[in-house]
Amino acid sequence: MQHWERVEGFVQVVRHGSFVAAARYLQVSSSHVSRLVSHLEQQLGTQLLYRSTRQIRLTEAGNVYYEACRQLFDGVRDAELLLQQHQGLPSGVLKITAPATFGDKYIAPLVNDFQLRYPQLKINMYFSNRQVEMIEEGFDLGIRMGVLRESTLVARRLCDRRxxxxxxxxxxxxxxxxxxxxxxxxxxxxxxxxxxxxxxxxxxxxxxxxxxxxxxxxxxxxxxxxxxxxxxxxxxxxxxxxxxxxxxxxxxxxxxQSAEMGVWVVYPQQRHLAPKVRLLVDFLVEQFKTGIAGLEF
CATH class of the missing domain: 3.40.190.10 (Periplasmic binding protein-like II)
Known part of the structure; x- marks a missing residue:
């Protein structure tokens, strides 16, 4: 188990681009993640990462090891998602981001209603006018306003904004x-x-x-x-x-007056979408479609 934790720490550091971002995703301290990677390197007897104050990058050995481990972790994640889909129930932590006022006024009440349906979920909502980096910061879905910039995120329109x-x-x-x-x-x-x-x-x-x-x-x-x-x-x-x-x-x-712009729910593209994300996205789309006071559809 200890070895698995070290490997996961290494994979998340590479995937998120820094020890700090990996620690945020794993919900541990960055010093803990750093120790995990250091112990893994000692265990393997080889350096996996070049570290500097500004960035990290893989060594040649680290790149080979990461590719093998990434496939392993992706396989485990896909297996878990397939099992959740088979069971049909959302589970785990659902991490959501939205613009501050819009999130307070419209998204939070709907997410609260959603949790009443699925009380086994752990909800984590983060409202800020800063456009977060969803994948790097580990968010399951977010609300975006206006014209969407190009990205790998999947987007579904909720309503118009004027x-x-x-x-x-x-x-x-x-x-x-x-x-x-x-x-x-x-x-x-x-x-x-x-x-x-x-x-x-x-x-x-x-x-x-x-x-x-x-x-x-x-x-x-x-x-x-x-x-x-x-x-x-x-x-x-x-x-x-x-x-x-x-x-x-x-x-x-x-x-x-500026042309009408959309309000979107966005989420990372995945081969197997977690039930918690799929169900909440469908729930938000349906709730906005039925009409919320003060918004046009």
């Missing part, structure tokens, strides 16, 4: 609402994570650089600033729909 330029009635009474994109130059534009706004002009996407005296990497903070009349903000529909309906916010430049 972006609005909004301001409070008080702010727009002080500074006349913009009629053209160039009018934004005389407005205080509240800036989020991006330093530009996504717009559409003549059917083409246009990224508009905006300027203002306020910036934060928090959607709720951006919404609060707009509601308090500090300036104009660009925010997605699930932030502003209720405030547009109540009149607390007013949408401007609607004719330049």
């Amino acid at each position: 972006e609005y330029i909004v301001g409070s009635p008080d702010y727009l009474a002080r500074i006349a609402p913009p009629q053209t994109l160039t009018d934004l130059e005389r407005h205080n534009c509240l800036i989020g994570t991006r330093g530009y706004w996504l717009m559409q002009q003549n059917g083409q996407r246009k990224d508009i650089n905006v300027h203002g005296n306020w910036q934060a990497n928090s959607g709720p903070a951006l919404l609060d600033a707009a509601l308090k009349g500090l300036g104009l903000a660009q925010l997605p529909d699930y932030y502003v729909d209720e405030h547009l309906a109540s009149g607390k916010l007013v949408a401007v430049l609607n004719e330049f």
Whole structure:
């Protein structure tokens, strides 16, 4: 068993690209993973990895050993997945990532409902506006917004998302609402994570650089600033729909509103998809299809 643990530590270090990432995946300390690999090298009597402060790379012997061990581990994983599929029940840890506010508002309640169906699952949800590296960080599935960049991930569409330029009635009474994109130059534009706004002009996407005296990497903070009349903000529909309906916010430049963009559930491509992933993906797609308040489908 000790030998198997050492081999697994080595395989995960190579697969994830670092001791830290492998330790995160194995849920142990990086020093523990380092000891496992060192003991394995001592046991085999050969160096498997070249180590530096910035990277690791396989030795010639390490490459041969890794290929053999990788196939062994992949075979064991496939056997476990086949057994789970035969039994038809999800099991183990289900690790999920999503953008912060969208995750809090829509994904967490649905995942909680899912766990009520399958209480044997251990759920681990991580919400952040940082786009995580799913495979390297060991996530089973994630939620992505907008245009997907090319990747090996499988994607299924959940719903559409629209972006609005909004301001409070008080702010727009002080500074006349913009009629053209160039009018934004005389407005205080509240800036989020991006330093530009996504717009559409003549059917083409246009990224508009905006300027203002306020910036934060928090959607709720951006919404609060707009509601308090500090300036104009660009925010997605699930932030502003209720405030547009109540009149607390007013949408401007609607004719330049960015085209609808998708919200996607993504997951690593596998020959045998684990039941826990397959069932949750199907559950999320079905729940969004039946309709969730504030979102369009």
